[in-house]
Amino acid sequence: MNISxxxxxxxxxxxxxxxxxxxGLVVPGRQxxxxxxxxxxxxxxxxxxxQRARASGFGLDKCRELLDAYKAxxxxxxxxxxxxxxxxxxxxxxxxxxxxxxxxxxxDLHGMLALAGQEELSEGLAHSVQGQPMPFLLLxx
Numbered sequence: 001m002n003i004s005x006x007x008x009x010x011x012x013x014x015x016x017x018x019x020x021x022x023x024g025l026v027v028p029g030r031q032x033x034x035x036x037x038x039x040x041x042x043x044x045x046x047x048x049x050x051q052r053a054r055a056s057g058f059g060l061d062k063c064r065e066l067l068d069a070y071k072a073x074x075x076x077x078x079x080x081x082x083x084x085x086x087x088x089x090x091x092x093x094x095x096x097x098x099x100x101x102x103x104x105x106x107x108d109l110h111g112m113l114a115l116a117g118q119e120e121l122s123e124g125l126a127h128s129v130q131g132q133p134m135p136f137l138l139l140x141x
Contacts, residue, residue: 001038001039001044002036002037002038002039003017003018003028003036003037003039005039006028006037006039006043006044006047009044009047009048010044010047010048010051011048011051012047012050012051017039017047020047020050021037023060025046025050025060025063025064025067026039026043026046026047026050026067028040028043046067046070046071049066049067049070050063050067053066053067056095056098057094057098058091062091065084065087066087066088066091068080068084069081069084069087069088072084
């Protein structure tokens with residue numbers, strides 16, 4: 001598929017695909033005769049993987065490591081995969097920490113909505129919030 005189709009299929013902008021090519025993250029093939037970029041189904045899987053990793057807060061260097069581990073797994077390169085295991089475990093710990101923080105923030109926001117629904121958005125709300133834990137403080141617990 002061409003770059004526009006790959007962008008649509010991966011949920012990434014064309015500009016991002018070009019950037020990933022420039023830094024060597026996902027390098028598409030070239031069509032014979034016209035040298036247009038050609039993205040294979042495997043390239044699109046890699047792009048989707050990168051999109052999810054970036055959306056989860058991972059930087060490009062970490063994304064490269066994760067993508068290398070993914071390719072090693074798919075390609076059956078057990079030696080490379082073994083070398084990446086600690087990195088994969090660390091990424092999972094990071095995601096678990098993020099998930100816990102998001103769950104707590106979600107609960108805080110639901111609590112704030114419940115308080116707002118019980119009180120008018122005036123002095124009554126400010127009074128009802130006094131003495132309540134602030135949402136940003138709960139993340140440190």
